[in-house]
Amino acid sequence: AQSVTQLDSQxxxxxxxxxELRCNYSSSVSVYLFxxxxxxxxxxxxxxxxxxGSTLVKGINGFEAEFNKSQTSFHLRKPSVHISDTAEYFCAxxxxxxxxxxxGKGTRLHILP
Amino acid sequence: xxxxxxxxxxxxxxTGQSMTLLCAQDMNHEYMYWxxxxxxxxxxxxxxxxxxxxxxxxxxxxxxxxxRLKKQNFLLGLESAAPSQTSVYFCASSPPSAAGEYQNTxxxxxxxxxxxTVL
Numbered sequence: 001a002q003s004v005t006q007l008d009s010q011x012x013x014x015x016x017x018x019x020e021l022r023c024n025y026s027s028s029v030s031v032y033l034f035x036x037x038x039x040x041x042x043x044x045x046x047x048x049x050x051x052x053g054s055t056l057v058k059g060i061n062g063f064e065a066e067f068n069k070s071q072t073s074f075h076l077r078k079p080s081v082h083i084s085d086t087a088e089y090f091c092a093x094x095x096x097x098x099x100x101x102x103x104g105k106g107t108r109l110h111i112l113p
Numbered sequence: 114x115x116x117x118x119x120x121x122x123x124x125x126x127x128t129g130q131s132m133t134l135l136c137a138q139d140m141n142h143e144y145m146y147w148x149x150x151x152x153x154x155x156x157x158x159x160x161x162x163x164x165x166x167x168x169x170x171x172x173x174x175x176x177x178x179x180x181r182l183k184k185q186n187f188l189l190g191l192e193s194a195a196p197s198q199t200s201v202y203f204c205a206s207s208p209p210s211a212a213g214e215y216q217n218t219x220x221x222x223x224x225x226x227x228x229x230t231v232l
Contacts, residue, residue, distance in 0.1 A: 009153070032219040043203060043223035044156075051219075090155060094219035099144060099163050100171065101207070101219050105155035 002027040002093045004104035012110040013081055021076040021107045023091035033074040034092040035065055038106075044090065050074065061085070083111045115139050119204050119224035126194045126231045134189040134227050136204030144207040145187035146171075146221065147179060149200040156203065162187055194231045202227045 007022040025031060035047040048059025055067040065076045074091060091104040117138045126132055136145065143164050148156040148171075158171030162181040176198060178190045187206075191198060205221040 006155075034219060034221075036221070043225045044205075044221070045223070046220055049220060092219070092221075099161060099169070100158060101146065101221060102158065102172070103148070103156040105153060 002031065002095055002100070002102050004091050004093050004102055006091055006104035006107050008107050009105065010108045010110060012112055014112045015083055016080050018079050019077065019081050019085075019109065021089050021091075021109065023074045023076065023104060025072050025074060025091075025093045027072075027093060027095060029095045032094045033065075033067060034094075034101075035059065035063070035074075035076050036090045036092060036103075038088045038090065040087070047076070047089070081109070081111055083113070085109060086111050117204055117206055117222050117224040119202070119227045121227060122225065123228050124230070126191075126229065128195060128231060130194050131190070131192050132194065132229075133191075134202055134204075134229075136187045136189070136206075136224060138185055138187075138204075138206040138222070140206060140208070140222065141184070142206035142208050142222070143184075144209070145181065146205045146207070147177070147187065147189045148203045148205065149173065149198075150203060150226070151200050159189065159202075191229075194229075196231045198229065199231045200229060202229060 003026045005024045013019045033050040036044040038044045050067045058064045088106045090106045094101045146161040147159040157173045160179040165184040168179045180188045204224045
């Protein structure tokens, strides 16, 4: 069975500074990995995904993530954050032969002025 | 385009009452999911379906039942509501891979959520 650990429940960062949100997964099979974003009082939307191929994945709003199989990680990064990036970010995993999609507990990104 | 629609959006129940949450999607997706979201717990999978007429248990299925009689609808039922079921419920749907294989891409399209309070 797959599982996801998001190491930080909250991350404060100054506007225009870089940010990294950490995600580690556990799986005995090949995986698909995802980052979703939830803005206040909204549903979730997909930021980016890793299915196969290049380990560096680019998503919307300037975010990117790198799949590291040896460290079982899929950390999310952005070189310069904006106040509009204030949201909760969820890492998710699915085995590529499994229909379950399991989420981490989320990381709340606080942008400081 | 409606996408994924959940009804109702808000509901207050008394302990022991029953109710059904309806999820409807107009994207012809095979896969549908019900999650609950609680503070500090992220999203936890309740039940899911890989196609019309199928259902399967997720991480936290106890106290819930589901049905997928039509491909576009996925119903979540609470037979006897408990305060521990106070939560925000999200429905999501997902298409199969582009290759046409019976394989989930894992890309979820979410509804806006249904906030349920059980007193």
